[in-house]
Amino acid sequence: MINRISIIYAERQARRRPVQNEAIQSDNEIESAPEPEGEAKTEFEPAEKQRHFGILQYTMNNRFRKIMLIGLANVLLIVAFFLFMFFFVVKVKCAEPEATTTLPPSTTTMMQGSTTPAGPPLKYTCTDGFELVFGKCWQINIDLPGHQEAERICNTRGSTLFTIKSELEDQAFRNWMNHRHHRSWMGLTCDGPDNTTCVWDDGEKWPFSYVAFEDGSPANDCCFQYNISGVLGKQWTCDNCGLALSYVCELPQTIAANCTNNFNMHCYNYYSQPMSLTDAQDYCRDQNGNLLSIQSRPENIFVQAIQEINNDYIWLGGVSKDSIPSIVEERTIVEVANGVSRPDFEPMERQRHFGILRYNMNNRFHKVMLIGLMNVVLIVIFFLFMFFFVVKIKCSGGEGYATVPPTEPSITKTTSSGPLLFTCPDGYDLVGTNCLQLYTTPLTWSDARDRCHLSSSLLLMIKTQQEDQDFRAYIHHLYNRTWLGLTCTKSDKTSCKWDDLLQWPFPYSAFADGSPNGGCLFYNVSDTLGTPWVGGYCDQKLVSVCITSSTPESKCKNNFESYCYYYYSQEASFSEAQDFCKLHCGNLVSVLSEDENNFLLSMDEIKNDSIYLGGLLATENKIMWADGSKMLYNNTVEYNKQDSCLIMKMGSNGGNWTSTTCSKTYSYVCKVSARVSCSV
Known part of the structure; x- marks a missing residue:
């Protein structure tokens, strides 16, 4: 067997x-x-x-098993390749030195989809008058209407008042504005103090993905303005809707197309010939489009602003499921996607691409190959997603884009064994490297100049852009107009000269449109276009500022533990005071011990004022100092959870700290390292 x-x-x-x-x-x-x-x-x-x-x-x-084995081997090879590339490139990418980070380019590219013929990449853009900023189109407007009128003006242009939906958008807006306007209307209103009553101009209602309300906002019947000078993260201020402010209009980004009405990557073509609904839809299909569909409030506003439509009725491409449309002839509008063809409406079995799919699915070998190809494509997509997603998280902490902080004045710091500082005569404030003295009594130009000459100084002169920025920070909107020590005998700049007899050409100038026009010039603090020098009549009465040179000193008057303390009696909000201190290489004062608290009390010039401290209150027992110091001392005796800022009281309540609203104005003390020489 x-x-x-x-x-x-x-x-x-x-x-x-x-x-x-x-x-x-x-x-x-x-x-x-x-x-x-x-x-x-x-x-x-x-x-x-x-x-x-x-x-x-x-x-x-066996042929079937052979195909499956080859497919499995291909999948394993692809997985191994992407795993290698993933870990190798993550290591290389994260090992690269950090480069200067910038906002995403103002013009980005979008590749055409697979349904369009191959061609050059499309670029995002904006309609005329709008600027592309972080994926949105914004337009600054310098007229000063109330909120309702600003919204109406934007609507007539097919746009809305601007919206901010994320922290990155907030930072991009601050950087883009770059202090051209300190306050601008936003597309946000609230009917009451409850957040649930708030709504964006594009129709979005609470809850929002991001907010930056100022303390005390929202309130009853308030419209929101964006305050560039506000505390970071609290720039949205609730205000009277009738207040006259600048405003910013917003449109979605689009792509360049040969059409008059371009909105959100679609062309809107108006046809005045009356048609029935079915004829209008057939005509739109012949034009590679469809009857108009409106998906959002901004799109509805844009359509209303199309000038050709006038006051006619137009067909929309939507039909109620509960009714059959009557055959009425109306005006027609065609919506055509830029560069994207529309599918036809023939039965599925008669369309060529469905026929190819049906042929493949009816053949066993083709079906197996198609399934294998789909698996490979899915695996590739998955690993590409994981690759870029994890690289982004590991190397940039999860941020999609890095943003540029708002532009600040150029500051040069040098550390030396002996500090090099500047001092001013009594009654003058150190502003940059100059000494300024403000006279609040209105005078004519000649009287203001004579008063400055009596004190061995000159009427305000601005010779560089940096001095211009320093003066604007110093005056911080307390007075809208102050005399300049500049006169012109004609409407020609060559006839102009400064109070120190310097004649044209000047190293720096910022004449407003129409100036000079002969006469005396004043500084318009409210200007937002970078041209604050305005010509006017010499006999009008304005406040004035005298200027004299500062002198270097070997050490500062108020010195404590290697820091200099500078008191400024001019009241300012928290953010304005902090900006001024940073401009001079320091920060609002941080108090880290009882001895330092007592030292501030001993400064003679402070007298009985309350002064800002450079701390923000997270809670009653947690203070975040602006200079980054750890909280080592706390003397808060009065705390309100609605307040975020701190002041130090002098006089009878000397040394006690009290919480306050950051928008209130107080005198302040700047704390600067005594070993730093600051050139602004």
């Missing part, structure tokens, strides 16, 4: 060998006969008699 089995097995093996590379076995082929009893397996037997090679041979002799 055993010999018979061995003979049968030998005959089968003999028949297999000649056709081994040609025969294709069916799925139901009988497996090889068992090995004869008593024969020992060895590691070096012929390949076809070893079990693992037998499995491979069994698999390769």
